[in-house]
Amino acid sequence: MRILVTGGQGQLGVALQRALSEHEVRALGHADLDVTSAAAVSEAIELFHPEVVIHAAAWTDTAAAERDPAAALAVNGEGSGNVARACAAAGVPMAYVSSNEVFDGEKGAPYDEDDPTQAINEYGRGKLAGEEAVRKAGGDFYIIRTSWLYGPGRTSFPEKIIERAQADGALRGVTDEIASPTWTGDLAPALSTLVSTRRFGLYHLAGEGGCSRKEWAEEVMRLSGIGLPVKPALQADFDLPYRKPVDSTLANHRAAALGITLRPWREALAEHMRTPQITELIAARAGQR
Ligand SMILES: NC(=O)c1ccc[n+]([C@@H]2O[C@H](COP(=O)([O-])OP(=O)(O)OC[C@H]3O[C@@H](n4cnc5c(N)ncnc54)[C@H](OP(=O)(O)O)[C@@H]3O)[C@@H](O)[C@H]2O)c1
Numbered sequence: 001m002r003i004l005v006t007g008g009q010g011q012l013g014v015a016l017q018r019a020l021s022e023h024e025v026r027a028l029g030h031a032d033l034d035v036t037s038a039a040a041v042s043e044a045i046e047l048f049h050p051e052v053v054i055h056a057a058a059w060t061d062t063a064a065a066e067r068d069p070a071a072a073l074a075v076n077g078e079g080s081g082n083v084a085r086a087c088a089a090a091g092v093p094m095a096y097v098s099s100n101e102v103f104d105g106e107k108g109a110p111y112d113e114d115d116p117t118q119a120i121n122e123y124g125r126g127k128l129a130g131e132e133a134v135r136k137a138g139g140d141f142y143i144i145r146t147s148w149l150y151g152p153g154r155t156s157f158p159e160k161i162i163e164r165a166q167a168d169g170a171l172r173g174v175t176d177e178i179a180s181p182t183w184t185g186d187l188a189p190a191l192s193t194l195v196s197t198r199r200f201g202l203y204h205l206a207g208e209g210g211c212s213r214k215e216w217a218e219e220v221m222r223l224s225g226i227g228l229p230v231k232p233a234l235q236a237d238f239d240l241p242y243r244k245p246v247d248s249t250l251a252n253h254r255a256a257a258l259g260i261t262l263r264p265w266r267e268a269l270a271e272h273m274r275t276p277q278i279t280e281l282i283a284a285r286a287g288q289r
Contacts, residue, residue, distance in 0.1 A: 008056070055095065055096045080129075093195070100148075102127055105246040162281055172230065175214050180210045186263060214230050
């Protein structure tokens, strides 16, 4: 298949390049394609003639989105609309990567695909605007909501926790933010399988199960052998310009019905913790002390 990927140099974009290696892939980074330009998006599609476009580009800095909502919306809402309209005009299906943050987190149980959405921060509102723009464009689409991405090639939550533990010797983790950690090494192949099904629609694809940030940090500490205890904290204890949904764990019903599942989050994390990215980080830091 010929697959065009937006946000091709991002965390998920890089994992997709690896997972899609048997396909003919053009992964365009921000410098190659700015999705806020409708003309540039149309031109990229006309030049490559993809059979599917995976739209992974996004403004993902939640704090910056809160400070400049219009700029974030221009990328996550209107930019996604540009991709969706260009795909619809060219007759190309689009896969839009969306977020757990389209939910308010108040349900008290994992979110099903059809649960009502209600974003509580500007990043979430932008991702939701993107979903609406994709639906309105009139083409074939997959909308795939995922959450708490981490994986090879990037410094994300597990690496930051290890660095903080080794630098400060103390850790705090919030108990009032719960979601599903999702390893890009699992998500990217699942996305690859999904976009070849032509079973269009709305999906959740996240690591199975959920945990708080505190529990996630504790599991990183346990698996790393560092074993530092994680003190409980609340979002309100940190000076953050945004609020995150309290529990936006995603239930993956629709993809599972197609046989596409992701491992329980602890299993995927255990594999990530065995990668050189983590083992070398722990060894290097230990050597500095
Ligand atoms: N990370 C998570 O925990 C998480 C959770 C749920 C959903 N998601 C969604 O998953 C997708 C991939 O996320 P990720 O973690 O891979 O994020 P990422 O590492 O921040 O990658 C996003 C990429 O989009 C690019 N980008 C930003 N503005 C752009 C624009 N106007 N035009 C084209 N490209 C632009 C960024 O480039 P620059 O950095 O050069 O600007 C970046 O390379 C996104 O749709 C995100 O909303 C992520």
